[in-house]
Amino acid sequence: MNTLPPVDALIETLCAQIRPQIDPARTALVGIHSGGVWVADILHRALGIITPLGTIDVGLHRDDLERSGLRTRMRASMIPFEVAGADILLVDDVLHTGRTIRAAMNELFDYGRPDRIRLATLLDRGGRHMPIAATFLGQAVSVGDEDEIVLDRAATGAHADTLLLRIAPRTGQRAPD
Amino acid sequence: MTMTRNPQLDQHGALKHLLSIEGLPRDVLVNILDTAKPFVSVAEREVKKVPVMRGKSVFNLFFENSTRTRTTFEIAAKRLSADVINLNINASSASKGESLLDTISNLSAMDADMFVVRHAQSGAPFLIASHVREGISVINAGDGRHQHPTQALLDMYTIRHYKQSFTGLTVAIVGDVLHSRVARSQIHALSILGVPEIRVVGPKTLVPDSFARMGVRVYNRMEAALTGVDVVSMLRLQNERMDGGLLPSAQEYYKSYGLTAARLALAKPDAIVLHPGPMNRGVEIESSVADGSQSVILPQVTFGIAVRMAVMSILAVG
Secondary structure, eight states, rough: OOOOHHHHHHHHHHHHGGGGGGGGGTTEEEETTHHHHHHHHHHHHHHTSSSOOOOGGHHHHHHHHHOOOOOOOOOOOOOOSTTTTEEEEEEEEESSSSSHHHHHHHHHHHTTTOSEEEEEEEEOOOOOSSSOSSSSSEEOOOOOOEEEOOOOOOOGGGGGEEEEEEEEEEEESOOOO | OOOOTTTTBBSSSOSSSBBBBBOOOOOHHHHHHHHHHHHHHHSSSOOOGGGTTOOEEEEEEEEOHHHHHHHHHHHHHHHTTEEEEEGGGGTTTTHHTHHHHHHHHHHHTTTTEEEEEEETTHHHHHHHHHTSSSOEEEEEEEEETTBBBHHHHHHHHHHHHHHHHSSSEEEOOOOOOOHHHHHHHHHHHHHTTTEEEEEEEOOTTTTTGGGGGGTTTEEOHHHHHHOSSEEEOOOOOOOOHTTTHHHHHHHHHHHOOBBOOOHHHHTTTOOOEOOSOOBBBBBTHHHHHHHHHOOHHHHHHHHHHHHHHHHHHHHHHH
16 A cells, blocks of 8 residues: 655645745755655755755764664765854655654754754654654655655666655664654 | 684674774674764764763773873763763772772772773783673773774774775785784784785884784885885884894884885875874884875874774664
């Protein structure tokens, strides 16, 4: 049962919401590894953002390190702009418990004190553990607790930008995001 | 040592102490190097701290003085948000006659989570690791002539940073290989990571032919050893070697084994120069080489903190 909408449509919805609310010359985009970076990369071009794209790996700020340990293949966060005073749009693929967003905001504050942080996600599947909401949302969806939503990207070639959402049974003991 | 299982690994093969490079699987080393990468960028932030070891206590136990190594471990632990307690044991209990294991039992009772141990006796960190209670990790910060695993790991990180991979490299280790725990750890790490040609070079008194048993090529002439290498790893010449009759004088040593610009020119044009510090300029290395464009000695220091952060966080949270 795959009832998830096509990514293109969700991106279009997001762009329509975001465009009147930002200044492409001033707003900075930060994608959360890994799905959020892919989405942010597309939004960055579609919205004509001037500031180079930032990326965040929340691995070092996760609140379940004691239980789950460090992930292998952690990536370095790259914030190629001055965070102090910045107007930041944080981008992720799926909003669930809100823990990832909490960790990403903590990580951002390690670089400085932003003026404002807003959040854009493709999907919101509910099930929040934190008082966090998306400022801009592609679509709210309902999936079972035992399932997770996975964002895939075509690896190479002309379709390198093609993103696909699918539902898969939850694997491993990693706490939900 | 007659041990069937590596005491550094738990039953699932995960690292629980870092005592020696010898016997560690390649994927454990690669995981440490990969994990260090995001930690390099932590130093570039306004807040140079991540909460990975918040609430944990790291005890730096230095039975042998080393301000530099102790400081890098201290910075690494603090950037991981751990509490750091520095103990210079020479100056305290050991001089009052307390045994090593009594000292460890006492400190364990203070709820330590990790011991970073530097000791003049080879094997002391192994002894400590075998006595601490489950859940406490021990990192060897240099034991006698035996091992200095985090130094070798930061050297490997530096080599990979500049050379991308280990396969196809020729690495020369220069100097007092016989007494060097750094050299021993480097040789193990380079072999495990797949460096096809490791050369060691120095006078016969400090680089005996028996090193060939470690799978390295032994040279006693600098010119031959440096020709065509990708990496030149210098060792510090300790002054006490002169007194022991193993070397005639610092000047003589420099004449034959000092890394001069002329000798470095025999290496590949893009060869890099490593040194674990502190350097003796004019004894093992020419000043212009130490400060030259091929020197990666200061990046080693920077990477060293990230690598120690990686080791500590892998031990602390898995």
